[in-house]
Amino acid sequence: MKLVLATQAPGEAEIFASLQGEGPSMGQPSTFVRLSRCNLACQWCDTAYTWRFAGDNRPHRDAVDFDRKANQLTLEVADVAERIAALTPRRLVITGGEPLLQAGALAELAGLLPDHRVEIETNGTVAPPARLDIHVDQYNVSPKLAHSGNPADLALVPERLHHWAGEPRAFFKFVIATPDDVDEATALVRTYHIPPARVFLMPEGTDSATLRERERWLAALCLQHGFRISDRLHIHLYGDTRGT
Numbered sequence: 001m002k003l004v005l006a007t008q009a010p011g012e013a014e015i016f017a018s019l020q021g022e023g024p025s026m027g028q029p030s031t032f033v034r035l036s037r038c039n040l041a042c043q044w045c046d047t048a049y050t051w052r053f054a055g056d057n058r059p060h061r062d063a064v065d066f067d068r069k070a071n072q073l074t075l076e077v078a079d080v081a082e083r084i085a086a087l088t089p090r091r092l093v094i095t096g097g098e099p100l101l102q103a104g105a106l107a108e109l110a111g112l113l114p115d116h117r118v119e120i121e122t123n124g125t126v127a128p129p130a131r132l133d134i135h136v137d138q139y140n141v142s143p144k145l146a147h148s149g150n151p152a153d154l155a156l157v158p159e160r161l162h163h164w165a166g167e168p169r170a171f172f173k174f175v176i177a178t179p180d181d182v183d184e185a186t187a188l189v190r191t192y193h194i195p196p197a198r199v200f201l202m203p204e205g206t207d208s209a210t211l212r213e214r215e216r217w218l219a220a221l222c223l224q225h226g227f228r229i230s231d232r233l234h235i236h237l238y239g240d241t242r243g244t
């Protein structure tokens with residue numbers, strides 16, 4: 001089978017080693033694989049080059065469209081596995097775009113990497129099939145709130161949220177830009193009975209100054225609700241740069 005990957009430069013697959021910058025595994029040396037395509041269209045998506053292609057008429061934050069050819073690369077799963085195995089970390093973070101859109105090929109990939117701990121970054125709208133799920137150690141689920149600009153019926157699928165709430169391997173990572181977003185996240189936590197210990201609030205932002213400013217009030221709200229806070233370590237270390 002084949003995987004459609006994002007590129008960090010034209011013709012260069014986005015497979016790289018870095019420190020996990022977000023969520024419960026923050027700070028862990030990891031190998032990242034970034035897949036192309038997404039079923040949502042977040043206004044503030046920091047990887048819009050994985051999905052916002054010229055000719056795609058979904059809403060987006062500015063007028064820039066990306067060239068599909070320059071930003072996608074299709075590789076055989078065995079080739080992707082070889083590239084991952086050649087890097088040192090034995091923790092694999094699969095992200096995108098929305099990686100679960102390519103779950104079949106990911107199941108094959110994970111099967112070729114039995115020594116890797118597998119973590120999946122997902123928007124939480126797609127059910128992982130059993131043949132992939134058996135290989136996954138952790139899901140970092142980031143449901144999209146109203147400020148993402150996605151229609152709620154696409155972004156917040158009740159059956160899926162109910163599933164992730166009851167899945168002990170799933171951690172929730174809500175992206176927050178204003179205190180109102182926290183009210184929306186808290187309402188979801190209550191509705192779906194999500195254990196607060198598995199909930200992270202993470203500031204929206206792609207520069208250190210914005211993240212720090214938002215973390216000042218976000219910290220107080222996390223304390224109030226018993227949620228965890230997630231920084232975006234990679235932004236402080238490397239900026240908003242592909243392949244980091």
Ligand SMILES: C[S@@+](CC[C@H](N)C(=O)[O-])C[C@H]1O[C@@H](n2cnc3c(N)ncnc32)[C@H](O)[C@@H]1O
Nearest residue numbers: 044045046047096097098121122123142204205
């Ligand atoms: C690019 S997404 C890819 C995985 C999946 N599509 C998702 O949304 O979870 C990876 C993570 O980055 C977060 N993210 C994207 N743009 C962001 C931004 N501008 N500020 C903060 N987090 C952002 C997403 O919410 C998600 O947790």
Ligand SMILES: Nc1nc2[nH]cc(C(=O)O)c2c(=O)[nH]1
Nearest residue numbers: 018019020021095121234244
């Ligand atoms: N270092 C680093 N950590 C990350 N954690 C989640 C990421 C993502 O884009 O899904 C990400 C990323 O792009 N880089």
Ligand code: SF4
Nearest residue numbers: 038040042045097123
């Ligand atoms: S769901 Fe993830 S990849 Fe898709 S647009 Fe939103 S942040 Fe970007």
Ligand SMILES: [Mg+2]
Nearest residue numbers: 046047095234
């Ligand atoms: Mg990222």
